[in-house]
Amino acid sequence: MKKYRPQEFESKWIKVWxxxxxxxxxxxxxxxxxxxxxxxxxxLHIGHWFTFTIPDVLSRFKKMQGHxxxxxxxxxxxxxxxxxxxxxxxVHPRDWTMANIETMTKQFKTMATMLNWEHMIxxxxxxxxxxxxxxxxxxxxxxxxxxxxxxxxxxxKDKTVLANEGIENGKCWRCGTEVVQKEIEQxxxxxxxxxxxxxxPENPEQQWPMSVRVGQNNWVGKSEGxxxxxxxxxxxxxVTVFTTALDTIFGVTFLVLSPEHSIISALMDGTxxxxxxxxxxxxxNQAQKKTEEERKIGAKDKTGVFTxxxxxxxxxxxxxxxxxxxxxxxxxxxxxxxxxxxxxxRDHEFAQKFELPIVQVLKPADxxxxxxxxxxxxxxxxxxxxxxxxxAILLNSGEYDGLTSSEAKKKxxxxxxxxxxxxxxxxxxxxxxxxxxxxxxxxxVPMIHCDDCGMHPVPEKDLPxxxxxxxxxxxxxxxxxxxxxxxxxxxxxxxxxxAMRDAETLDTFFDSAWYFYRYLSPHxxxxxxxxxxxxxKMPVDIYFGGSEHTLGHTxxxxxxxxxxxxxxxxxxTEFADRRMEHGVILGPDGHRMxxxxxxxxxxxxxxxxxxxxxxxxxxxxxxPYEATAPWSTSSMQGAYGFLRKVWDIYTSGTYYSDExxxxxxxxxxxxxxxxxxxxxxxxxxxNTAIARMMELVNGWNxxxxxxxxxxxxxxxxxxxxxxxAPFAPLMTEEIWHQELGEKSSIHSSIxxxxxxxxxxxxxITMPVQVNGKMRATITVDATDVEExxxxxxxxTDATVKKYTDGKEYKVIY
RNA sequence: GCCGGAGUGGUGGAAUGGCAGACACGCUGGACUUAAAAUCCAGUGCCGUCACUGGCGUGUGGGUUCGACUCCCUCCUCCGGCACCA
Numbered sequence: 001m002k003k004y005r006p007q008e009f010e011s012k013w014i015k016v017w018x019x020x021x022x023x024x025x026x027x028x029x030x031x032x033x034x035x036x037x038x039x040x041x042x043x044l045h046i047g048h049w050f051t052f053t054i055p056d057v058l059s060r061f062k063k064m065q066g067h068x069x070x071x072x073x074x075x076x077x078x079x080x081x082x083x084x085x086x087x088x089x090x091v092h093p094r095d096w097t098m099a100n101i102e103t104m105t106k107q108f109k110t111m112a113t114m115l116n117w118e119h120m121i122x123x124x125x126x127x128x129x130x131x132x133x134x135x136x137x138x139x140x141x142x143x144x145x146x147x148x149x150x151x152x153x154x155x156x157k158d159k160t161v162l163a164n165e166g167i168e169n170g171k172c173w174r175c176g177t178e179v180v181q182k183e184i185e186q187x188x189x190x191x192x193x194x195x196x197x198x199x200x201p202e203n204p205e206q207q208w209p210m211s212v213r214v215g216q217n218n219w220v221g222k223s224e225g226x227x228x229x230x231x232x233x234x235x236x237x238x239v240t241v242f243t244t245a246l247d248t249i250f251g252v253t254f255l256v257l258s259p260e261h262s263i264i265s266a267l268m269d270g271t272x273x274x275x276x277x278x279x280x281x282x283x284x285n286q287a288q289k290k291t292e293e294e295r296k297i298g299a300k301d302k303t304g305v306f307t308x309x310x311x312x313x314x315x316x317x318x319x320x321x322x323x324x325x326x327x328x329x330x331x332x333x334x335x336x337x338x339x340x341x342x343x344x345x346r347d348h349e350f351a352q353k354f355e356l357p358i359v360q361v362l363k364p365a366d367x368x369x370x371x372x373x374x375x376x377x378x379x380x381x382x383x384x385x386x387x388x389x390x391x392a393i394l395l396n397s398g399e400y401d402g403l404t405s406s407e408a409k410k411k412x413x414x415x416x417x418x419x420x421x422x423x424x425x426x427x428x429x430x431x432x433x434x435x436x437x438x439x440x441x442x443x444x445v446p447m448i449h450c451d452d453c454g455m456h457p458v459p460e461k462d463l464p465x466x467x468x469x470x471x472x473x474x475x476x477x478x479x480x481x482x483x484x485x486x487x488x489x490x491x492x493x494x495x496x497x498x499a500m501r502d503a504e505t506l507d508t509f510f511d512s513a514w515y516f517y518r519y520l521s522p523h524x525x526x527x528x529x530x531x532x533x534x535x536x537k538m539p540v541d542i543y544f545g546g547s548e549h550t551l552g553h554t555x556x557x558x559x560x561x562x563x564x565x566x567x568x569x570x571x572x573t574e575f576a577d578r579r580m581e582h583g584v585i586l587g588p589d590g591h592r593m594x595x596x597x598x599x600x601x602x603x604x605x606x607x608x609x610x611x612x613x614x615x616x617x618x619x620x621x622x623x624p625y626e627a628t629a630p631w632s633t634s635s636m637q638g639a640y641g642f643l644r645k646v647w648d649i650y651t652s653g654t655y656y657s658d659e660x661x662x663x664x665x666x667x668x669x670x671x672x673x674x675x676x677x678x679x680x681x682x683x684x685x686x687n688t689a690i691a692r693m694m695e696l697v698n699g700w701n702x703x704x705x706x707x708x709x710x711x712x713x714x715x716x717x718x719x720x721x722x723x724x725a726p727f728a729p730l731m732t733e734e735i736w737h738q739e740l741g742e743k744s745s746i747h748s749s750i751x752x753x754x755x756x757x758x759x760x761x762x763x764i765t766m767p768v769q770v771n772g773k774m775r776a777t778i779t780v781d782a783t784d785v786e787e788x789x790x791x792x793x794x795x796t797d798a799t800v801k802k803y804t805d806g807k808e809y810k811v812i813y
Numbered sequence: 814g815c816c817g818g819a820g821u822g823g824u825g826g827a828a829u830g831g832c833a834g835a836c837a838c839g840c841u842g843g844a845c846u847u848a849a850a851a852u853c854c855a856g857u858g859c860c861g862u863c864a865c866u867g868g869c870g871u872g873u874g875g876g877u878u879c880g881a882c883u884c885c886c887u888c889c890u891c892c893g894g895c896a897c898c899a
Contacts, residue, residue: 211817211894218816221898243899256899302897327897337899345814346897429898547893621837622825626818628892629825635838641852642837688827691836698836767832772880774832799866812831812879 004647006611009734014112017745030068032537033059034519034576036545036553037076037123037512040100042085044107045593046601046619046631051582053619054686055544056113060726061681063114064751070537071114072519074121075101078129079508083441083473093441094469097124107604112612112729114747121522123511124441128518130464131528132510133446135560137457138567140447144190147455150434151260151330154182159477160438161186181260181288187436187445187504191559195220195428197573198558207578215550221429226413227334228422230255230311232263233319235272239263239311242333242427245343246416247408251359253351254339255311255322256304259287260330263322267307276308280324287326302327302350314421315412325350333427433556435507440473440480442505450492450499459493465501479503513556514564516540516575527569534570542684543576544625554579580684583628585619590630601631613728614640620686620727642690643728645697646721650735655700656717660710663703667758669696670716674754677723686727693723714740719752768794770803787813 033055038048059071077097086093101122108115121128139145153162155172161184162172172179191198198220200213225244232239239255257264266272267280274280283305304325311322320339327346328337341351342360351358416422436445444465446458458465468487473480482488482503492499514528520537521530545554561575586592587599594600606615618639623629649655673696680689700720703711718740725732725746736746760782768776776799780790791811794800 209817214817215894218895221896223898225899241899245899329896329898332896332898334899340899344899346899349897427898429896550894624826627826632825632838635825638837644852687825688836691827694836765832769831769880772831772878777832802866810879 002647002651004644004731006613006643006731007608010112010611010613010730013730013733014109017114017747018109027066028068030070030537031059031062032070032540033062034072034516034540034543036543036549037074037515038104039076039079039081040097040104041081042100042103044104044603046585046603046606047593048108049111049603049615050585050619051544051546052108052111052113052115053616054582054625054684055542056111056115057616057620057686057726058542058681058684059114060729060747061751064722064725064747064749066750069114070119070519071116072119072121073108073115073117074119074515074519074522075104075123076508076512076515077101077122077124078442078505078511080437080439080441083439086441087474092469093473094124097441110604110607110612111616119519119522121515121518123508123515124467126464126466127523128515129443129467129511131514131518132443132506133458133463133465134460134528135514136443136506136510137446137460137463139189139563140457142566144193144563145435146188146190147185148188148432149183149185150188150431151181152184152186152434153179154184155179157477178289181290186434187506188432189435189559191433191556192428192430194559194562195222195430197562198430198555204574206574206576208576209579209581212547212550212554212579212581216555219430219551219555221427223427225425225427226416226422227425228338228416229314230336230338231314232322233310233312235263235309237263239322239336240334241336241338242425243338244427245340245409246412248340248343249313249315249338249412251340251342252313252318252320252338253341253357253359254320256325256328256337256339256347256350257307257322258328258330258335259284259324259326261324261335263309264307264324272309274308276306279305280307283324290326302346302353304350304354306354314416314419321356323350323354331431332429433507433509433559435510436504437507438479438503439505440467440471442508443467443510444481445502445504445506447502448490448493448499449502450495450497452497453492453495456493462493467505481505509553509556512553513560516543516557517564517570529569531569538570539572539574540576542578542580544580544582547581550581581626583623583626585622586628586630588631588633593631601633606633606636610636610640611643611730613643613731616729617643617690617727621690622687624687625684642694642697643731645701646724646728647731647735649697649700650717650721650739655704655710656712656714657710658714660713661707662713662716663707663711665761666699666703666711667716668761669699670712670720671754671758674719674723674752675759678751678754681726690727693720696720722746722749722752725749766790766794768797768800770800775803776800787811 035052035055055071059069063069082093082097085091086096089096105117123129136145154160155162155175155177157175157177158172162179171177199217199222200208204213223244225242226246228241228243228246228249229238230241239257239261241255243249263272264280264284267274267277268284283303302325304323304327307322307324309322310319312319323339327350328335337347339347339350339356341348341356341358348358350356413424417424444467446463446465448456448458450456468481468484470484471480471487472483476483480503481501488501488503490499490501491497517529517534517538518524520533524530543554557575561570562573564570565573584592585601587594587597587601589597589599591597591599603615614636618636621639622632622635673692676692677689680686680692700712718736721732721735721740725736729747733746736742736749742749762782763779764782765777765779767774768778776794776797778790778793778797780793791813795804
């Protein structure tokens with residue numbers, strides 16, 4: 001008997017598989033399994049192993065079942081971290097990224113996956129990003145890519161927009177300059193055009209987790225309401241307000257504008273006079289320094305100042321004061337809110353703090369007897385507690401008496417439309433996707449700016465616009481690409497005069513929004529992807545990945561697919577039939593792994609010591625794919641022990657033979673194991689599948705020891721090895737060849753099917769409950785399971801008798 | 814605050830209306846060994862018992878049911894996400 005030494009054969013098989021073409025002939029439908037495009041961060045960590053091993057097991061399993069499995073791999077290679085790392089170490093971002101790809105590829109190959117390297121894509125190669133540019137131009141053509149402006153985190157010294165992560169205590173993470181909010185011109189994608197389509201229906205055909213669907217729907221954040229004009233006293237332009245609760249219009253006691261509102265700008269630059277300008281100015285200046293994050297944190301404590309302006313309620317002509325406050329966001333709705341403190345908690349807080357009148361439209365008559373009421377309403381917004389004694393006034397008009405809230409809303413909507421003081425509007429929380437970055441390491445925006453005739457797209461024949469290698473990508477106050485003056489110069493495609501390239505690059509989420517199409521035909525030159533291949537293999541059967549991409553990546557990917565659908569490139573509107581979000585492997589101390597904590601588990605060391613099969617098996621066994629739990633090397637040794645036991649079984653020569661007198665119970669257990677492993681792997685419950693196999697090995701061990709001779713036929717012994725093959729592909733391959741004398745790969749063999757005749761045991765053990773409490777177990781013949789017979793047996797059981805004798809009982813079988 | 818998810822032994826977890834704790838880790842005892850490691854065997858939710866029978870037990874309190882970890886309601890805790898969304 002040989003000792004289990006994975007180091008002696010693991011690398012051999014990895015090499016053999018790499019060199020040999022796949023002899024397997026698929027007979028069933030194609031399957032496309034996908035894991036999110038890994039980022040080229042440096043090293044492969046245990047999390048990568050976890051996220052890729054489980055899909056690999058599924059892939060191997062489906063392949064053995066005869067499917068044509070496509071399980072590709074590639075790299076998300078553009079992005080800020082490469083630039084930052086490069087700056088820190090003085091390496092070029094491209095060289096840094098390529099070195100990482102090389103390292104990671106080497107590490108990936110030690111995992112013994114069936115990943116398809118032939119279809120690999122690397123997002124920073126012109127062959128790939130040329131099609132980013134192509135898609136961008138298509139979107140530009142359709143009006144979906146446009147130049148606009150939005151408030152952004154801005155560093156005045158570096159002259160650059162900062163991501164939220166790039167702000168530390170309100171200051172630029174690089175130079176410490178205070179970050180301000182500034183309107184910045186940038187490229188946008190009009191994802192809002194697809195807002196309605198991105199909302200998941202109640203019962204979609206796709207199996208995406210409820211949490212993801214709800215999260216995305218909330219993010220799209222559709223709400224229906226009206227936009228309403230409030231005239232400003234002694235000023236020409238009115239203020240437009242969005243509300244979903246038009247029926248509370250009679251409860252409006254003030255108007256609040258965001259600090260960025262155009263009326264406030266007019267006050268600031270003196271176009272509009274205000275007697276309160278000395279208070280307004282510092283407030284607005286200070287509000288501009290706050291990030292959205294800070295506004296959120298300070299949200300509970302309302303701030304604001306009176307502008308000295310008054311507005312007119314379009315429904316009842318009441319004059320109300322206009323305030324400015326940073327709890328009103330310019331990024332949602334119209335940046336102006338009608339204050340209804342009687343029915344909105346935030347307005348209520350604001351009114352209380354600044355002693356503004358609070359009015360409720362609703363009057364449950366008996367609760368406010370001391371107030372003179374002109375009409376009984378039916379509005380029900382009872383969650384606001386109002387101190388009526390001090391503040392309640394009644395503005396209701398008799399016209400809306402007796403109506404419910406929604407009836408009143410409808411009537412009011414008709415009224416404002418005929419009077420042309422407002423219109424029905426849908427509002428979305430989601431805003432257009434800002435895709436330009438003043439950065440180097442990304443896809444160049446394929447546009448040309450001509451001083452004479454304006455902005456033009458780069459003609460398709462001139463794609464790709466290649467990213468130049470030589471630029472100064474350290475922050476100098478202008479975009480890195482602009483530092484390469486030669487590269488910037490280009491002839492205007494319209495007038496032919498000297499013009500300039502666009503110096504910005506695309507957000508890396510653009511790259512990853514469509515990569516799964518490119519996998520199918522990574523070198524295709526006629527378009528971004530081969531539509532025939534798409535028809536064959538898409539949509540993706542299961543898309544594995546992390547929950548951090550719920551509101552970013554997967555939403556963008558869905559948007560791109562819907563856009564491709566509209567272009568007629570793909571015949572469906574959702575790219576993935578099923579989504580599975582993995583959990584996290586924590587450090588042994590129960591905290592997230594991080595270099596600073598020193599709790600990082602290195603997979604390379606584990607592979608060296610225990611072999612890839614052990615690491616794979618444990619990753620499958622330690623928890624369900626969706627769970628989060630700490631790593632435990634000692635628990636992993638249990639997986640190693642299991643594999644060693646299996647190894648011993650197959651190499652000792654005493655556990656199975658061609659002429660074995662088979663143990664009938666063991667054969668039944670084997671067939672049950674085949675059944676449950678098949679079911680569990682299919683349902684991606686790898687942990688329980690392995691538990692079932694462990695039970696079989698224990699049973700096999702016991703039976704062999706008792707009989708002191710082989711108890712299973714070689715044919716059956718092969719079946720068990722096949723069940724284990726997707727989990728421990730290397731050891732099973734070694735045994736398959738060396739011990740069982742097979743010539744072709746175990747991974748090309750046909751997945752075993754349970755023998756239905758060998759699933760039933762001769763006797764069945766049944767629990768007996770009396771009054772729902774377990775009292776005994778009885779054993780009955782498997783052929784005699786009629787109710788009467790079983791109950792008779794149960795009633796003769798001594799323990800059961802004790803509880804039933806002399807008592808009335810009902811029999812439930 | 815809102816939304817989503819989860820609370821089961823010392824630990825990871827299993828059971829989705831019918832024997833709670835499968836399978837592992839850890840721990841305890843034993844075998845082997847000069848010894849240790851490795852390996853093997855036995856035990857391992859709590860209480861009680863020589864032992865069997867028994868009682869209790871799935872975050873809390875209640876409900877539905879012959880029967881609840883599982884379904885319904887209340888509350889608590891933890892994790893993840895977020896948008897003061899007008």
